[in-house]
Amino acid sequence: MPPSNMTIDGARLLGDLYRLREFGTFKTGVHRPTFSEVDMQSRHWLMERMREAGLEPEIDGIGNVIGRGRGDGPRLLLGSHLETQNEAGWLDGALGVMYGLEVARALGGGIDVVAWADEEGHYGSFLGSRSGIGLLTEADIDAASNRYHGKSLRAALKEAGLANRPRFTVDGNSYRGYLEAHIEQGDALEAAGLKIGVVTSIVGIWQYRVNFAGVQNHAGTTRMAIRKDAGVALVKFATEVERLFPTLCGPRSVWTVGRITLDPGAASIVPGGAEMLLQFRDADMAVLKRLEATLEDITARANKSGPCAVTLTNLSRSIPSVMDASFQAALDRAAERHAPGLHQRMPSGAGHDAQWLARVMPAAMLFVPSIGGISHHWSENTADEDIVLGAQVLAEAAADILAR
Amino acid sequence: MPPSNMTIDGARLLGDLYRLREFGTFKTGVHRPTFSEVDMQSRHWLMERMREAGLEPEIDGIGNVIGRGRGDGPRLLLGSHLETQNEAGWLDGALGVMYGLEVARALGGGIDVVAWADEEGHYGSFLGSRSGIGLLTEADIDAASNRYHGKSLRAALKEAGLANRPRFTVDGNSYRGYLEAHIEQGDALEAAGLKIGVVTSIVGIWQYRVNFAGVQNHAGTTRMAIRKDAGVALVKFATEVERLFPTLCGPRSVWTVGRITLDPGAASIVPGGAEMLLQFRDADMAVLKRLEATLEDITARANKSGPCAVTLTNLSRSIPSVMDASFQAALDRAAERHAPGLHQRMPSGAGHDAQWLARVMPAAMLFVPSIGGISHHWSENTADEDIVLGAQVLAEAAADILAR
Numbered sequence: 187m188p189p190s191n192m193t194i195d196g197a198r199l200l201g202d203l204y205r206l207r208e209f210g211t212f213k214t215g216v217h218r219p220t221f222s223e224v225d226m227q228s229r230h231w232l233m234e235r236m237r238e239a240g241l242e243p244e245i246d247g248i249g250n251v252i253g254r255g256r257g258d259g260p261r262l263l264l265g266s267h268l269e270t271q272n273e274a275g276w277l278d279g280a281l282g283v284m285y286g287l288e289v290a291r292a293l294g295g296g297i298d299v300v301a302w303a304d305e306e307g308h309y310g311s312f313l314g315s316r317s318g319i320g321l322l323t324e325a326d327i328d329a330a331s332n333r334y335h336g337k338s339l340r341a342a343l344k345e346a347g348l349a350n351r352p353r354f355t356v357d358g359n360s361y362r363g364y365l366e367a368h369i370e371q372g373d374a375l376e377a378a379g380l381k382i383g384v385v386t387s388i389v390g391i392w393q394y395r396v397n398f399a400g401v402q403n404h405a406g407t408t409r410m411a412i413r414k415d416a417g418v419a420l421v422k423f424a425t426e427v428e429r430l431f432p433t434l435c436g437p438r439s440v441w442t443v444g445r446i447t448l449d450p451g452a453a454s455i456v457p458g459g460a461e462m463l464l465q466f467r468d469a470d471m472a473v474l475k476r477l478e479a480t481l482e483d484i485t486a487r488a489n490k491s492g493p494c495a496v497t498l499t500n501l502s503r504s505i506p507s508v509m510d511a512s513f514q515a516a517l518d519r520a521a522e523r524h525a526p527g528l529h530q531r532m533p534s535g536a537g538h539d540a541q542w543l544a545r546v547m548p549a550a551m552l553f554v555p556s557i558g559g560i561s562h563h564w565s566e567n568t569a570d571e572d573i574v575l576g577a578q579v580l581a582e583a584a585a586d587i588l589a590r
Numbered sequence: 591m592p593p594s595n596m597t598i599d600g601a602r603l604l605g606d607l608y609r610l611r612e613f614g615t616f617k618t619g620v621h622r623p624t625f626s627e628v629d630m631q632s633r634h635w636l637m638e639r640m641r642e643a644g645l646e647p648e649i650d651g652i653g654n655v656i657g658r659g660r661g662d663g664p665r666l667l668l669g670s671h672l673e674t675q676n677e678a679g680w681l682d683g684a685l686g687v688m689y690g691l692e693v694a695r696a697l698g699g700g701i702d703v704v705a706w707a708d709e710e711g712h713y714g715s716f717l718g719s720r721s722g723i724g725l726l727t728e729a730d731i732d733a734a735s736n737r738y739h740g741k742s743l744r745a746a747l748k749e750a751g752l753a754n755r756p757r758f759t760v761d762g763n764s765y766r767g768y769l770e771a772h773i774e775q776g777d778a779l780e781a782a783g784l785k786i787g788v789v790t791s792i793v794g795i796w797q798y799r800v801n802f803a804g805v806q807n808h809a810g811t812t813r814m815a816i817r818k819d820a821g822v823a824l825v826k827f828a829t830e831v832e833r834l835f836p837t838l839c840g841p842r843s844v845w846t847v848g849r850i851t852l853d854p855g856a857a858s859i860v861p862g863g864a865e866m867l868l869q870f871r872d873a874d875m876a877v878l879k880r881l882e883a884t885l886e887d888i889t890a891r892a893n894k895s896g897p898c899a900v901t902l903t904n905l906s907r908s909i910p911s912v913m914d915a916s917f918q919a920a921l922d923r924a925a926e927r928h929a930p931g932l933h934q935r936m937p938s939g940a941g942h943d944a945q946w947l948a949r950v951m952p953a954a955m956l957f958v959p960s961i962g963g964i965s966h967h968w969s970e971n972t973a974d975e976d977i978v979l980g981a982q983v984l985a986e987a988a989a990d991i992l993a994r
Binding site (some may be wrong): 216368370371372373374377380389391393402403404405406408409411415417420421422424425428432438439440441442443444446447448451452453454455456457463465467534535536537550556559560561562563 | 609743774775776777778793795797806807808809810811814816819821822824825828829830832836842843844845846847848850851852857858859860867869871888894906940941942960961963964965966967986
């Protein structure tokens, strides 16, 4: 059992989170893009806090910050990320890093704390955690640029003063495992009146681009019978997805058409081209494969019936990541002690650094409720008492895991 | 009957059209936006040709060019426009102006020739022909700007040297009427193996913006059951249009969704907003009203069923314009004489300057075939012999009308 007298300092934790919010305050949220001036200031501020907590801080060549505890006993790695989406919330990422620091302070040893760079993908996809497990090559860095303003990652690293630093990788054998706390970003906990989510798995995200090739023509003089309207073909395709996916998906599947463009996109021109971005997510590989087969089938039928040519292109397939069973059990026990009956197991519908760490060591995640299920928006929030409760649960689970 | 020995000079006509194509050549087509340098050069070149043909040319304060014939007998006004869509065809507009000039030369009197400015709408909607019938106010000019690069119409007029010129209006009582020839821009003539179309009416164009208001959210953590996905609402709306319009439209109705946007338009964000531009066209007011009522019904049902709020906004409603019956008969007779059995009556699915002139004088239009039905594209074309045939038919119909 965890030491019953071990408690985190809720006021200290909240104070740190409030201070961290000042780096790039935007309304009640934060605008702290990766490698921006405020982002780098927040990383150096974190290193100061780590030093105060008795950890040895290091920042590496991709911007990852790690604070290593002293001593030779069993160790856990705790953390998340510091940067935010543009004009986004104050807790997404920040919560998990500051939980790590608070747990390190509360336990007094056995905890290393990490802030992975660019989880939010301003320059790539999980640059920091991929680097931290040895999966990011120098060529990957050469090729990366900012998705919003196009600056090369190399230039950004140079401006941030990181160009000549080595990159560290974590040795899975030197840790019992990795724990990451995060806001839920959905409304499942709030809707059920619960306080803690214990993550069973992180979903796989499969993304596609669907292109429709028709014939551009005059919207007044081209008879309906001879049109090859790429926009109409796109609408039909999307309608088939909405008709079939609900009959084939799992209970937690989600799918989204996030972008639609018609070419040339003018009121009086029959669109000659159209494109949609479509993605779906599930924790079950069988469901992911079934949904992909459905897309392939819709595409084949559309090409058979015409009049537009449809091309389905897979953009990415991430593999669902299963969380460690014994860690989940430890989180369950800690949650039951501090929030009896107010916790549940659940998959994570969002991607997290933990999915990469799970490749080299046991990993698990804890969720706290998001008010209104809102995230990636400046109004994102979690009640202070829920923030403190989550940290207490994480600390006890960490102590439990280290004590075994 | 028309004078049987009156013939147009096909080589002279084609030579003028080839020369005109050199003002802004783009591949086999033309890029000659309204008030661009090449556009103004083409207007001054036209004035030179008018002068050679014995007409008195004038360019006015909106860029309209008119060449007035001498003499006091009955008069017809013939013309179309000179500027093109961006990177578009060499005949759209140019054909009708050069037909006018050739008919003036062939008949030797009774013909005024006009080139209306900006039919293609770079700065507005039918600026030139609306000005020419007294429907364009100075306030309209103050408010207009270029739809592609935003330059104000006032600035463009100043750069084109037109700022201080008066604008002319045509007096309907001083003309027997207005004749405009144009490429068909569709494939109806070609598909039927015909050479001449006699336009019965110019369709009304009714345009709408449809907005969908949902809730933007995370595409991984937001359960399908609670989503208010504006993109899904848009797809449902468009599907209803495609389901219902074919059961309610007329035989020549056309409808088009030319633009779709999702907001914010990112792969991993459930769209909180969506917008489509939708238009339909028909020559029958009853059909236009029926289709509008259908849109209102789809909107009401979508708002009743939810989860997104749908707003239907009318952007414009142009009234179908009926062509003069006796002019149609004159065009029929001339067509039957030179292309026996190879002509038909048909509505115009595109808008034309003639729809505005029809408000102040009898008006009619003649179509020649478009190869492949293509227009508003640099590959737009019509066979040389069809171009010459169309001019001969127009000349004889004009002589016929003037002789009555």
